[in-house]
Amino acid sequence: WYQWFVPAPMRIIPRPLVSIAFCAHSRAKRVICSSGTPVIALMQDQVAALTQMGVAAAAVNSAIPPHEARETERRLRAGELDLVYVAPERLLTEPFLYQLDHARVALFAIDEAHCVSQWGHDFRPEYRGLAVLAERFPGVPRLALTATADGPTRDDILAHLDLQAGRVFASGFDRPNIQYRVAPKENPKVQIKRLLDRHHGAAGIVYCGTRARVDDWARWLNDQGVPALPYHAGLDAETRAANQRRFLREDGVVMVATVAFGMGIDKPDVRFVAHLDLPKSLEAYYQETGRAGRDGLPAEAWMVWGVQDVGRLRQFIIASEAAEEQKRVERSKLDALLGYCETAGCRRQVLLSYFGDHCEPCGNCDTCLAPPETFDGTQAVQKALSAVYRTGQMFGQGHIVDVLTGADTERIRKFAHDRLPTYGVGGEFSKTEWRGILRQIIALGLLEVDVAGHGGLHLGPDCRPVLRGERTIELRRPPQGRAAATARRGSSSDGLLEDPADRALFERLRALRMDLAKAQGVPPYVVFGDRTLVEMARERPRDLNDLAGLYGVGAAKLDRYGADFLAVIATEGEAP
Numbered sequence: 130w131y132q133w134f135v136p137a138p139m140r141i142i143p144r145p146l147v148s149i150a151f152c153a154h155s156r157a158k159r160v161i162c163s164s165g166t167p168v169i170a171l172m173q174d175q176v177a178a179l180t181q182m183g184v185a186a187a188a189v190n191s192a193i194p195p196h197e198a199r200e201t202e203r204r205l206r207a208g209e210l211d212l213v214y215v216a217p218e219r220l221l222t223e224p225f226l227y228q229l230d231h232a233r234v235a236l237f238a239i240d241e242a243h244c245v246s247q248w249g250h251d252f253r254p255e256y257r258g259l260a261v262l263a264e265r266f267p268g269v270p271r272l273a274l275t276a277t278a279d280g281p282t283r284d285d286i287l288a289h290l291d292l293q294a295g296r297v298f299a300s301g302f303d304r305p306n307i308q309y310r311v312a313p314k315e316n317p318k319v320q321i322k323r324l325l326d327r328h329h330g331a332a333g334i335v336y337c338g339t340r341a342r343v344d345d346w347a348r349w350l351n352d353q354g355v356p357a358l359p360y361h362a363g364l365d366a367e368t369r370a371a372n373q374r375r376f377l378r379e380d381g382v383v384m385v386a387t388v389a390f391g392m393g394i395d396k397p398d399v400r401f402v403a404h405l406d407l408p409k410s411l412e413a414y415y416q417e418t419g420r421a422g423r424d425g426l427p428a429e430a431w432m433v434w435g436v437q438d439v440g441r442l443r444q445f446i447i448a449s450e451a452a453e454e455q456k457r458v459e460r461s462k463l464d465a466l467l468g469y470c471e472t473a474g475c476r477r478q479v480l481l482s483y484f485g486d487h488c489e490p491c492g493n494c495d496t497c498l499a500p501p502e503t504f505d506g507t508q509a510v511q512k513a514l515s516a517v518y519r520t521g522q523m524f525g526q527g528h529i530v531d532v533l534t535g536a537d538t539e540r541i542r543k544f545a546h547d548r549l550p551t552y553g554v555g556g557e558f559s560k561t562e563w564r565g566i567l568r569q570i571i572a573l574g575l576l577e578v579d580v581a582g583h584g585g586l587h588l589g590p591d592c593r594p595v596l597r598g599e600r601t602i603e604l605r606r607p608p609q610g611r612a613a614a615t616a617r618r619g620s621s622s623d624g625l626l627e628d629p630a631d632r633a634l635f636e637r638l639r640a641l642r643m644d645l646a647k648a649q650g651v652p653p654y655v656v657f658g659d660r661t662l663v664e665m666a667r668e669r670p671r672d673l674n675d676l677a678g679l680y681g682v683g684a685a686k687l688d689r690y691g692a693d694f695l696a697v698i699a700t701e702g703e704a705p
Contacts, residue, residue, distance in 0.1 A: 440578025506604030
C-alpha cells in the first residue's frame, strides 16, 4: 500500500494534492510534492491557491530569497507544513535530500509522471532520478500522477520509478465538457477568426509548431484586436515569466505558444485550446487540449491540419538520432493521430480508445454534430497514386490536383503533364474535394510528403495492394457547409449564461474578482473560478448560507469574500 500510480485527468492539479495533505495531516506527518512543473511562477500560484484553502503550503525554488528558503526549511523540519512544491532537479540535490532526512515526510507525490518515460510525449531525463526516493526513504509512500499515459508509457513509469509492486488506479479519461473539432487547414486566419468570435473575450491557448510561427501569429492576433502573448523557449526568461503571469492573472488573454508552455498550468477558465499545427502524438494532443475547461464548464478543443504538417512530423522522425525501435513507436503514434484527424466516427471514441477507455458516441464533437458522408474511394485513390507516379514523384499537392482536374496552367504545359493518361481523369471531384482526398491518402500512409524536397509527394510502401485492386479504401466526403453547421452548434463562451441579465451580473462579479485578486497579488481563479461565478449569477444567493451551497465556496473563502460578492448580487435582485 506504499505505492500508487494514478493515470487520470487532473482537471485542477492542486485539488488531489489538497486531499493528500489533509490525509497526511491526520497522521501527524507532512506531505512532499515533487511538482511536475519547474516553472517558478506556477509553483507560487499553486501555493497561493492552497493557502487560500487553508493548507500550509510552500515552494522551494531559485527565486526565493535565502532568508525565506531558510524559514521554509525550518518549517519543514518543525512539521509546520502540509505540502511543499519542488522541481525534481532541486529535490534530488544532496542538501535538499538532507533536509528531508530530518523532516517527517508522509508522502512523495510525483506529478506529470509521464515525463519519466521515453515512450511518453514529454520525456525529461531528470525524472528518472526520482527512483532514488524508494532507496533513501523506503518507509515513505509514493504516488505518481499523470493525465496522459498509454500502455507502454504506464509500464515504463512503473519500472523507472520502482512502482511495480504498487497499485494502479486508472479513472476514466473522458472530459465530457470539451467539444473536439478538427478541420482541414484551408485558410487558417479565417478559420481561427471564427473560433475567436465564438469565444470573444475568453482566455485561450493557441499552439504552433515553431517559434517563428508563434511570433507571427501573436502579432497577427494583436493586429486583430485580440490580447495575445507569445511564449516559447527562444524568449528570455523574464519575458516568458511576464507573459505567463499576465495569462494567469488577467481575464481574456490568449497565449500563443509552442509546447514549451503548459506543464503545470492551473487556469480553470481556459475556454478553448487551438492547434494551428499538428502535435506529435495523441498523448500530446490530449495533454494540451486538457488545459481547457478545467472548471467543468463548456470548452472547445479545435485543430486544423494539412499535408505539410504530416511531412514535417515524419521528417522529424526520420532525422532523429533515436534508436530504430523508438522511431517505430513514434511512427505508430503519428499514425494514431492521423487516424483521429480523419475518422468518420465519434472523435471522443477514437481518443479514449487510444488510452484503453471506451464510450458511446458523445454528441459533442464535430463528427457527431455533422456526421460525414463516406464513399468507396478506391478508384479515386488509384487515380491520385497514378498521377503522383506518372509526374515523377516530385510535385506537391497543388500540382497533382491540377493534373487530376485537367487544369490549364503554365507549369502543366512546361512539363507536358497535359499529355499524361491521368490528366483530367478526376473531373468528378472539385479541387477542394481532391485536396481532402489527398490528405486522407497521406494519413493512410499511401502517399508520403518529402519536406526536404519542397513538399513533393511520393508513393508510400503500402500503396501496391491498392494499385493492384487488392485493397479497397473507404473515404470521407466533406459535405458543403459542414464547417458553418458545426460552428453554429459549436461550443461558445457566450453560451455559459443564456439570460442577458445573468451575463451582466456575471461580468460585474468578474470585475469584483479581478479587483480582489489584484489587491492580493493572486490570479483571479484563486478567489473564485468562473464556474462559481456562473452559479452565483444564476442562483443569486441572498445570504452566506445560500452562498455556501455553491460550487467552490469553502469556509475560508466564504469568510473572506462572501460579503463582498453578496453585496454585488444584492444590487441585481433575485434570479428571474
